[in-house]
Every structure is written in structure tokens, then in C-alpha cells.
Amino acid sequence: MRVTSAFCRLLRLDGTRVREVSFEEAKVMVKVALKRKKLVCPECGFETPSRYDTRPVLSHWRHLDLGAWELEVVAELRRLACPAHGVVTEGVPFARRRARFTRDFEDLVGFLATTMDKTTICRLVRADWDSVGRIITRVMGDHLDPGRLDGLFEIGVDEVSWRRHHKYLTLVSSHRTNKVVWGSEGRGAASLDGFFEDLGEERAGGVTAVSMDMSAGYAKSVRQEGHAPKAVICIDPFHVVQLATKALDTVRRGVWQDMRKLDEAAAKRFRGARWALLKNPTDLNDEQAATLRKLRRKGGELWRAYTLKEALRAVFVGDLGEAEVRELLDRFCSRASRSGLKPFVTLAKTVRKHREGILAAVRLGVNNARHEALNRRVRMIVNRAYGFHSAKAALALVMVTLGPVTHVLPHERLDVPGG
Template sequence: MHDNNLHLPFWEGFSIWNFDCRADGVWISLIPSSEKPLRCSGCAAVCQQIHGRYWRTVRDMTMLGEPVWLQVQLRRLRCARCGSCSEHVSWLARHARVTRRLAQFVALWCERLPVSHVCKLTGLHWETVRRIERERLEGQLAALPEAQPTRLAMDEFALFKGHRYATVILDADTRQVLWVGEGRSREAIRPFFAWLGPQRCRQIEAVAMDMNTAFDLEVRQHCPQARVVYDLFHVVAKYGREVIDRVRVDEANRLRHDRPQRQVVKRSRWLLLRNKENVPADKLPKLEELLAANQALMTTYVMKDSLKELWRPTEPWQWRRAWNNWLNMARDSAIEPLCRFGKRLQPYWRGILARMRWPMHTGQLEGINNRIKVMKRMAYGYRDSAFFFLKIKAAFPGNP
């Protein structure tokens, strides 16, 4: 079919020259019309001189279930500013191999579906879809105003199996994810402070984290004026792993000749780790019976509640008295895992005390980490960690 007069709104400035149905889809040849002035694709300036012509093959939106291929004749112009350049086309980006509306369609569905599903939906190659999605994400992040954080929250999440982790850093005030990087060592998070720069590092007043020595040392090096605040959840979780679990295993081993009682102790892990107010009513008698029958488990369970009290005082002298009482009780308990935990916790007292001045925690990051897990499951994992980190930052742009 040849028709130089057939104009359609999809392809502004062009008319259909040829139409062909093939096995792999519909092929449409487009030639430029002379209705609009020629503009440079680089600076949008009006150009008068045509330097040459060439053809480009482009994918467009599917029509009636058939893939649409466009063979577009483009003109190369002579621009006073840019030199030799291609003409500006409203529906086709510079150097693009897909039309703008197809790119917008892909970007829209990439917000809701994994890349592999969008590939099946559009018939595009995986790399093409990911490139379109990456450009969209980079555009969103570039449009955000420059972050000026004063309080940070830092945490880690599992990136792959085999104890491979990534670190996520959040603006605690705006809830914007500022940075994501692979690893949880000092070297892994150092690029964040290089990105932040000396001026913004001086603005940081407090940083909430778990008892990660690498995080602590790196923050103190780059933000010496900032106070490190240790999160209650992580301290209690560490207590559960290092004290309650260890004492439970030791008591089960001690009762190896009393098999019924040994099984009761061995199977009580989640019962002991739960807060008493969260224990189901039907399990409460079992917990009370277990604690009454085992002095070591009773002591560690009570000391867990006492540990939480260290985050509740409102006056420094109250906190100091509660801190000294807890350390003395841990030391006097004669329970080796508890004594060892108290000794390890002692150097971190400033970070626990800082909670009174800076009532911060990493709870916001825990919620973000849960959503990150959902993103990983939806995509069946990511081949490119940098692309995954880009999606995380775009998913949490912060509150306006």
C-alpha cells in the first residue's frame, strides 16, 4: 500500500508510505511530511539545511494483538549549535528504538509487574525493558530535591543466601532511602559518606543503628559530632540469641537423662523469646510452669524485661541507676552467657543512654526491609544489584 496523504495522530509529522503484514507482525513505513519546521534533536533550534536521510527500525505499541514495527525515514540536519544531528521527533526519543508511548507503557507496568512479565506482555527483550525501567527510575531520583538529612537510621538486609548482606541508610525525618550498598563493613558504607560530603556530614546530629561496630566506627570518623543511638529491638534480639537460646540449650543438655523434661525445655524457644503480653492465653500456663521449674530460665527471662527498662527512664540519673542495677544483677546471676552478655554490652552504654536525648529507632527500616523482601519475591530475585538498589531508592522517595 502506498499513500503519501495518510496521516495518523500516533506519528506526528509523518505519513504512511507502506503497510505490510508479515509473520512477525505489522510493518509500517513512515516518511516525513513537510508541514512543520525542522528542529534539532539536541537543542530544538529550527534548522533549514538537510544534511542527509536514513532509516531507523522502531517498535511501537501492539495493535489488535499484533506487534507493530515502524521503519521511519529520518533526516539529518545541519545545526549551527550542534553541527550534524538528527531531526527532533515528538513521539520518538533521540537514538531510541521504541516509541515514547511504548516506553511509557513499559514503565507503567514495571511499577506493578516483574521485568520478565513485562517482557512477555510487550514482546520486548529483557535488556530493553530493564533499560527503559532504569531510565524511568533515574529520572524520578534526579527530580528529587537534594537531601539535607540531620538524623539517619542504618540497618542491613539479606541480599542473597549464604550470609550476603546489603546496607540501607534512611533519612529518619523524611523517611527517604538515601543510599543502598552491598556489604555491611566499614569499607562497604564508606561511599555513602563520600556521597554525603563533608558539609552534609557536619549536619548529622544522631544515627540509629544496631550494635554493629563497623557502622559505629565509620559514623564516628565522618560525623564525630553525631550521637550514635542503639536500637532496643536489635539489643533485645541479640540478648535472645546469645543468652536465652544459649541457656535453653545448656539446660536441655543438663536434663538429658530426663527426656520428658528435656523435650519441654528444647521446644520452648519461641515461648521464651516472646514478650509475656504477646503469649497466647492457652500457652501462658505452660510458660509459667516452665519458668517455675527452671531457675536459670526464670532469671534470663526476667532479665530480658529488665533490659527493656533501660530505654524507658527520662532522667540521666534514673538511667544510670537502672544501668548499674542491671549490670550488677547480670554479674551476680552466675549464669555464664548472661555474665558474658553484660560484659559485652558495657562498652555500648553511651549509645543506649543517647536514646533519652534522641528517641530514635530503626523500626522504620524494619518495615522497609519487609517491603524489600516482597520486591525480591515478586521479581524472583535480581540479576543486577545496582538495578535492585535503584528500585529500592525510587520506592522510598520520602515524605514531601
């Protein structure tokens, strides 16, 4: 078999013939030619038999490695005049538009990105993190389920910070499928408005409940005419508990700062108390449990704050009915507002204001452990996205990992022998 024929079978680049194979330093160069006579616009698929000019455009793409060798595909492309896009270089069947990698290479990277951290993936595929970001953005565009916004009933909306300096993503998930179905840059009402625009009035009419945290922005967008004004707004209990944990941490910091003024050594020892206080009591290790017992004996403000946080958490731990939750919630609010602890007085006010929304979540059961787990996974993925320079890439990482995306690896494609 000739070398060119062998490479043709090895690489399986759609619609090409291998013309020449050469070895360079740590790289195999494979020159290919397109089989098709017609020129195709890479933006819209417009076809024409005529070239715009005779000047060839030399293009190259990274393909899957060949053993330890990097493999580069090279082709001389032609230019065409598209009525919609002007003079463009023709598209190729084996790579996505504007990509410097083949589809096979990108599909592999998209799959790896769902489980691998930045350092590992960059080392393995020999690409920088921003290139990985652009690759997964294209993979997402190709493999995202087009029906993801059909048949939504109960949805959750949430904001996550994907980078320092208040850079946020707004994400919408389906409670039924437990997948992230939509996302956009930014947060607040304006971002969620974009979701309802994509959803359209008819599909929005099917939305019965929307769960969220206590920031008012999203509720405003849901209430708007043409969006989902009849949907029940639910406040996720785990967001309520998160606020209590924050209030406790504020009290703890205050106590620690007072302590530092009096006794530096004691303050240093006290620093270890943080996790003993903030973690769930069942998750503590022996040392942390001992610290917690010490804090209980000491009593005072900090212990009062701790028992308040735990009281609020306990409201949502069991599978209590709406009436019981209402009673416990009210009891918590009156205790918190009389506690003399400023962060808890504020918290009581917030909980009272959103009482109906919290109870609706309990009543409809839209807030379950699965949803909280998805929320936690979103945060984990978004942490991995740190280091991306664009919100688009961060969002793509969330979608290829937690969205309705079917990953197809090069050997799983239908046209692969044995695949």
C-alpha cells in the first residue's frame, strides 16, 4: 500500500484525498485535497462551482496525535463569493468553521473537558486553556440538544461567579431532567429576560414553578407579561441555609477580631473553629467535634449564633410538611430577631419577606437533594473554568458537562469501521 493511501485510511478525514506525507521535527504533515468540486461557504453552506480568484489559501489543522507525533493536516483552499458573506475561504467537511483543529480532535477535547482539570488536559492535548475554551464552545454549538427548551415545567434559575471582580453567569436548569438547559453572561432580570425571549410565550406558558435564591432580580423577570407571570416562585431552602451560614460566619469573624485585640495567641487557636462551626455537625472530624464541644461550654454570642444556624438548617433536613415548616420557620424568625445578633436580625427580616416563596418550595417539592447536588456541581465546574478569559468559554464548560449534550468520540461515529 502506498503511504498516501495508508494515511487516507488512518485519518479518515471526510471528503479528502491524501496527497503527500512528510515528517518534520516532532510533527507529521499530511497534505490533503478536497474531493468535491463545488465550493461551500463555511458560514451558511451556500454552494457554487466558481472560484472568486485563483489564489490558493494555505490552511492547516491539528488532528488527533499519531503516537507521540503531533499531526497537522494541510490543504490549499479556494475562495468564493457568497451572496450573504462576501468573499470567504471555502469550508471543509472535516473541521468546524473558523477552527484550527479537526472535528475529531475537538470532539475528543470536548469529552475530556467534562472530567479533566486544566493542567491535565492542556498537558495531554498540548493546547493552551483558551484554545480549549474555544474548542468546547464549538463542540457545545454542535452537540447541544436542540429540544432542550421544550417541555419545561419546573425550572431553577441561579447566578454563579465564574471569575473574580463580579463576573457572573445566569443558568437555568430543569428540575425534571436535572440538566442545565440555558445560560448567559451576567445576572439579574435582564439576563433572565434573554431566557424567556429564547423560550417564547407559548413554551413559557407551560412553566409552573421557578425556584431561585432571594435576590429580587429574577422574580421580576418571571412576573413580566409574556414571561411566566402565573408560575409559582419558590425560594430554594439551601439558599436560605447558606444565608444563615454566612450570618454565623459574620458573628464568628467579629468575635475573632475582638479576641485578637486582647489575646493574639488565643485568637490564633480560635481560627481553627471556622470549619467546626460552618460544616454540618455530622461531617466533622474528631478534632473539629472537640472544638465544637469547647465552644458550647464557652457559650456566649458565638454559640447562640451556631444554634440559630443549626435550628434553621434542621427545618429543611427532614421531610416535613408545609404546616410544620411554617411553624418552625416562624419560631426561628422570632428567636433570631430577639437574639441581639445583628446578622441574624437581618436574616430574620429576609426570611420573613420570602416566607411564602420558601413555603412554596416545600409544598411543591421542587427543591430536592438532586437540585442542590446539581447546584454544587455547577460551582465545581465553574471553579474549573477560572482562567478562561471569556464568559462564553466558561458557559460552554458548564453546558458540555451538565447540559443536554451528547458526546460522540471519533471511534464512536457511525461511519467508522468497528465504531
